[in-house]
Amino acid sequence: MSTQTQVLEPFKGVKKVPLEEYFTAGHRTCQGCESALVMKLMVKAAGPRTIVLGSTGCMYVANTTYYSTSWVVPWMHTQLGSSGSAALGTAAGLKALMRKGKIKEEPINVIAFCGDGGGADMGLSAISAALTHSEYNFLILLYDNESYANTDIQVSGLTPWGAHTTFSPPGSMRRILHRRWKKNVAGMLAAGHPECRYVATVCASYAVDMMNKVRKALSIGGPTFIHSIDPCPKGWDYDPMLSHELGELAVLTGVWPLYEVENGVLKLYGKTKAIAEGRQKRLPVREYLLRQGRFAHFTDEDIEYFQSKIDEMWEKWLIPGVIPFRKELEKELEKEE
Numbered sequence: 001m002s003t004q005t006q007v008l009e010p011f012k013g014v015k016k017v018p019l020e021e022y023f024t025a026g027h028r029t030c031q032g033c034e035s036a037l038v039m040k041l042m043v044k045a046a047g048p049r050t051i052v053l054g055s056t057g058c059m060y061v062a063n064t065t066y067y068s069t070s071w072v073v074p075w076m077h078t079q080l081g082s083s084g085s086a087a088l089g090t091a092a093g094l095k096a097l098m099r100k101g102k103i104k105e106e107p108i109n110v111i112a113f114c115g116d117g118g119g120a121d122m123g124l125s126a127i128s129a130a131l132t133h134s135e136y137n138f139l140i141l142l143y144d145n146e147s148y149a150n151t152d153i154q155v156s157g158l159t160p161w162g163a164h165t166t167f168s169p170p171g172s173m174r175r176i177l178h179r180r181w182k183k184n185v186a187g188m189l190a191a192g193h194p195e196c197r198y199v200a201t202v203c204a205s206y207a208v209d210m211m212n213k214v215r216k217a218l219s220i221g222g223p224t225f226i227h228s229i230d231p232c233p234k235g236w237d238y239d240p241m242l243s244h245e246l247g248e249l250a251v252l253t254g255v256w257p258l259y260e261v262e263n264g265v266l267k268l269y270g271k272t273k274a275i276a277e278g279r280q281k282r283l284p285v286r287e288y289l290l291r292q293g294r295f296a297h298f299t300d301e302d303i304e305y306f307q308s309k310i311d312e313m314w315e316k317w318l319i320p321g322v323i324p325f326r327k328e329l330e331k332e333l334e335k336e337e
């Protein structure tokens with residue numbers, strides 16, 4: 001049974017993308033900030049009948065400095081861990097107002113964004129709860145700059161292994177202070193939330209694909225979730241002109257697999273699909289890591305360890321880079337070897 005709420009055809013190429021902006025001048029993000037680009041593309045894909053809710057973080061603080069904002073659509077700040085609650089409450093409120101005849105019945109997009117700190121650490125339970133409510137339509141978009149960036153680059157549950165942050169500076173006694181592997185948030189949410197209609201990972205370096213995933217999430221009906229990887233010149237420590245290239249390298253090295261799960265069916269897409277099907281070679285992670293100052297302290301051994309973890313994700317997981325479970329049979333075969 002289709003629960004589609006509106007028709008938002010995918011943009012067929014960059015020339016079909018409308019010129020109108022709903023996130024425009026007036027923000028104060030760093031030069032080369034990919035999270036700001038994600039905001040711009042996200043709301044461009046959604047169009048003017050959209051309410052955006054945002055939890056505390058760079059995309060709140062830098063975009064709504066007193067008396068100036070870059071948002072053209074209605075926008076509301078929500079507490080750091082509350083993007084899930086804000087999305088659900090707003091969608092429920094709109095539905096009630098329409099049912100009571102207080103506002104016109106029409107599709108109004110509800111998008112709540114959160115950072116990796118707000119979404120993947122503090123607000124994970126609220127997002128999880130929201131994704132169980134199939135009767136409401138909304139999108140939660142997690143913009144992942146891989147640190148608590150707004151408060152000066154602290155480690156989050158999504159900071160990559162070994163990265164230099166203000167909480168994990170490399171020192172002479174211990175070169176690698178951050179020794180936890182990044183959580184797989186989109187995979188976890190897709191696997192555990194059967195009511196969630198749509199989950200996708202995106203990268204703004206592939207802008208049209210990214211906007212089309214937002215359009216699909218907003219029209220499929222029910223709760224949806226998108227996780228975007230966002231190069232951050234300040235936190236990742238690189239020249240701002242490299243943002244686009246670093247996004248591409250995250251995908252081409254296999255560090256960031258692009259996939260969507262639509263009504264429980266998983267599809268790899270874009271360059272990730274090409275790599276998985278053997279049409280494109282996966283690049284060594286070295287090319288991605290060594291362009292960023294946060295990994296400048298890595299020795300060859302550290303790079304090899306990082307590479308081995310990415311290889312494991314691609315070669316041993318049930319779905320490359322997405323589902324960590326392994327088949328019983330494979331484990332048995334390994335024991336015999």
Ligand SMILES: Cc1ncc(C[n+]2csc(CCOP(=O)(O)OP(=O)(O)O)c2C)c(N)n1
Binds near residue numbers: 145
């Ligand atoms: C409950 C609570 N704790 C701490 C803070 C301070 N704080 C504001 S923004 C922020 C960082 C949020 O990180 P993230 O969600 O990753 O967004 P980013 O700043 O990276 O864009 C923190 C810790 C807060 N606003 N609320």
Ligand code: SF4
Binds near residue numbers: 232234
């Ligand atoms: S610190 Fe990073 S996420 Fe924050 S505004 Fe600067 S580039 Fe963007």
Ligand SMILES: [Mg+2]
Binds near residue numbers: 116143144145147156
């Ligand atoms: Mg962050």
